[in-house]
Amino acid sequence: MRPSGRRDGSTQVRREKIPVIPVMYRMAMKLDAISRERLPSLLRAMPKAELHMHIEGSLEPELMFAFARRNGLSLPYQSVEELCAAYAFTNLQSFLDIYYAGASVLLREQDFEDMGMAYFGRAAADNVVHAEIFFDPQSHTARGVSFETVINGLTRACERARSELGMSAALIMCFLRHLSEDEAFATLEEALPSRGRFIGVGLDGSERGHPPEKFARVFARCRDLGLRLVAHAGEEGPPAYVRSALDVLKVERIDHGVRCVEDPALVQRLARERIPLTVCPLSNVKLRVFRSLAEHNLAALLGAGLCATVNSDDPAYFGGYINQNFYETFATLPALTARHAYQLASNGFEASFADVADKQRWQHALDAIFALPGS
Ligand code: ADE
Ligand code: ZN
Numbered sequence: 430m431r432p433s434g435r436r437d438g439s440t441q442v443r444r445e446k447i448p449v450i451p452v453m454y455r456m457a458m459k460l461d462a463i464s465r466e467r468l469p470s471l472l473r474a475m476p477k478a479e480l481h482m483h484i485e486g487s488l489e490p491e492l493m494f495a496f497a498r499r500n501g502l503s504l505p506y507q508s509v510e511e512l513c514a515a516y517a518f519t520n521l522q523s524f525l526d527i528y529y530a531g532a533s534v535l536l537r538e539q540d541f542e543d544m545g546m547a548y549f550g551r552a553a554a555d556n557v558v559h560a561e562i563f564f565d566p567q568s569h570t571a572r573g574v575s576f577e578t579v580i581n582g583l584t585r586a587c588e589r590a591r592s593e594l595g596m597s598a599a600l601i602m603c604f605l606r607h608l609s610e611d612e613a614f615a616t617l618e619e620a621l622p623s624r625g626r627f628i629g630v631g632l633d634g635s636e637r638g639h640p641p642e643k644f645a646r647v648f649a650r651c652r653d654l655g656l657r658l659v660a661h662a663g664e665e666g667p668p669a670y671v672r673s674a675l676d677v678l679k680v681e682r683i684d685h686g687v688r689c690v691e692d693p694a695l696v697q698r699l700a701r702e703r704i705p706l707t708v709c710p711l712s713n714v715k716l717r718v719f720r721s722l723a724e725h726n727l728a729a730l731l732g733a734g735l736c737a738t739v740n741s742d743d744p745a746y747f748g749g750y751i752n753q754n755f756y757e758t759f760a761t762l763p764a765l766t767a768r769h770a771y772q773l774a775s776n777g778f779e780a781s782f783a784d785v786a787d788k789q790r791w792q793h794a795l796d797a798i799f800a801l802p803g804s
Contacts, residue, residue, distance in 0.1 A: 460799065463767035472755040472770055476794045478777035479552060479560040479740055479751050481684050481707035483603075483633065484541075484583065485532040485568065486743025487548040496534040496543075504534070516746055521665050521716050522635055524746065532568050538582040545586025551744075553594040555752040558791050559783055560590070560598045563631055567605045567616055576619045584626050597783060600627040601659065604647065606639035613647045621654075628782055629657030631684065632674075636666035641673040648678040657782050659707075661685055664718060668692035675704065682707060682780055687718060690726055690733075700734040705780030709742035710758045711749055722757060728764040731772060738777040771799050 463471070488496075490509040497504050506512040518524040535541060545562075552560055562583070569579050580600075587598040602620055604613040620627070630651045632644055641648075641660055648658055662674040664685035671689050674680045686706035689695050699706070710725050712718075719725050730737040739758065744750040749757070755773075759765045774795050778788045 457768065460768040460771055461766070463799075465766070468759055468767060468770065469756055471767060471798065472759060473752055474556060475770065475774045475798050476556050476558045476791050477751060477774050478738070478781045478783070478791070479557045479562075480682070480705070480738055480777060480780055481563070481709055481740035481742055482548070482552075482560065482751075483528075483563045483565065483743050484545060484548060485535070485565055486528060486747075487551075487741075487745050488531055488535075488544055489547065489745045492544065492547055493531055493534050496536075496540050500534060500536045500540070502534055502536075505530075516715075518715055518746075519717060521637075524716055524743070525634060528743065528746065529568050532565070533572060535569060536574055536578075538578050538585070541579055541582025542585045542589075543582075545583050546589055549586060549590040549594055549596060549598065551750050553590075553596055555750055557751060558596060558794070559778075559781055559787070560596065561601055561628070561782060562587075562598065563601050563603045563633065565603050565605060565633065566620065567608055567612065570616070570619070576616070576623070580620070580623045580626055584623075597787060599782065601629045601631050601657070602627045603631040603633040604644060605634040606632050606643065606661075607635045610643060610647060613644055614650075617647060617650065624654065627656075629659060631658075632660035632662075632678070633684070634661075636661060636664055636670065640666070640670055641678045645677045648680070652679060657681060659684055663688040664713075665716075668695050671695060671699075681705075685709065685713070685718075687713060687726055687730070689735075690729060696733050696735065699736075703736050703779075705736040705738060705776065706730065707740050707780070708737050709740050709747075709754065711744075711747045711754050712742035715747045722761040725758065725762065727758060728762050728769070731769055732764075736776045736780055737773065738780055739773050767799070771795065 490512045515527055564583055566576050566579055570576055583600055590596045590598040658680040659682040660674040660678055660680045661684040663671040668689050668691050671683055671686055672695060674683060682705045684707045689699060708727055710722060710727060714722050739754050741751045741754060778791045
């Protein structure tokens with residue numbers, strides 16, 4: 430600023446004309462100024478919500494062998510190496526066969542608690558501040574393990590995540606879609622005494638040939654019970670399954686959903702209604718939904734204005750937890766920038782079923798990491 434003479438002889442500080450840039454644009458400019466070199470440390474440090482994680486899919490080979498040993502069971506593999514060599518999946522079903530077999534070492538409450546704590550420890554190290562965790566009761570009750578055993582162990586792990594790690598954690602009970610509607614209803618009945626210990630229900634397992642319509646009445650009942658609703662759709666199945674998950678099951682989030690891009694009108698609807706997609710890039714490559722990470726459509730989903738998030742799915746089987754998903758995807762897709770990293774983390778909070786106050790707190794912590802105005 431430079432002084433200017435006035436008619437009465439006094440001087441006045443004249444303000445240069447500085448263009449007023451709205452906060453939103455200032456934020457975007459700051460984000461765009463962040464170099465790619467800084468991305469890995471920002472991806473690591475940013476607080477995150479994990480919204481698509483099957484707890485049985487976090488069972489690491491070493492833990493699987495340890496549980497088998499302590500429960501007096503034998504696995505059809507001699508070593509961790511031999512087991513890992515079997516993790517060469519060709520599609521979703523080839524994975525699910527091994528995943529259900531792996532879960533058969535879980536027998537006691539302590540197994541479920543230990544598995545949960547192993548996951549929460551890794552999630553905390555990845556700066557996950559909130560996790561909504563799937564569990565598959567039917568893969569345990571079918572083996573004679575009671576629903577109570579499963580929910581007691583997992584609830585204890587969620588409580589410990591809160592008290593020992595300062596992480597917020599909640600459970601979502603999934604129905605296996607290759608099983609019948611009657612079996613899903615029976616599972617729901619069994620779960621009802623524990624109604625306060627899970628926040629919602631989901632739908633997982635073999636997608637092809639098992640459309641959402643099969644579970645319309647079960648989801649309607651869950652809705653009446655005030656449960657939150659999500660479903661896997663558009664992973665291997667067609668975009669029509671995403672539509673029926675929304676219209677028939679009335680879900681609030683779509684798990685995966687990456688095949689929505691085959692239906693442009695559906696993409697527009699997802700963007701307009703801000704329906705979150707819980708995307709799992711490493712899973713999509715391992716299960717051959719995409720041939721490689723370079724072909725993944727995450728950048729296109731964000732570009733279309735969708736509320737996409739990044740998640741782990743089954744990290745013990747797919748090569749990494751949430752941060753690994755972020756690192757590898759950002760390292761592989763040049764279109765992804767700091768602005769996308771911020772957007773993905775922010776979308777995770779928006780898409781979560783947490784309280785508004787918690788969401789705001791995490792959002793402020795995220796803004797502080799990116800040193801944005803108001804943080
Ligand atoms: N159960 C565990 N992981 C799954 C996936 N990626 N799709 C469907 N069901 C699952
Ligand atoms: Zn999944």
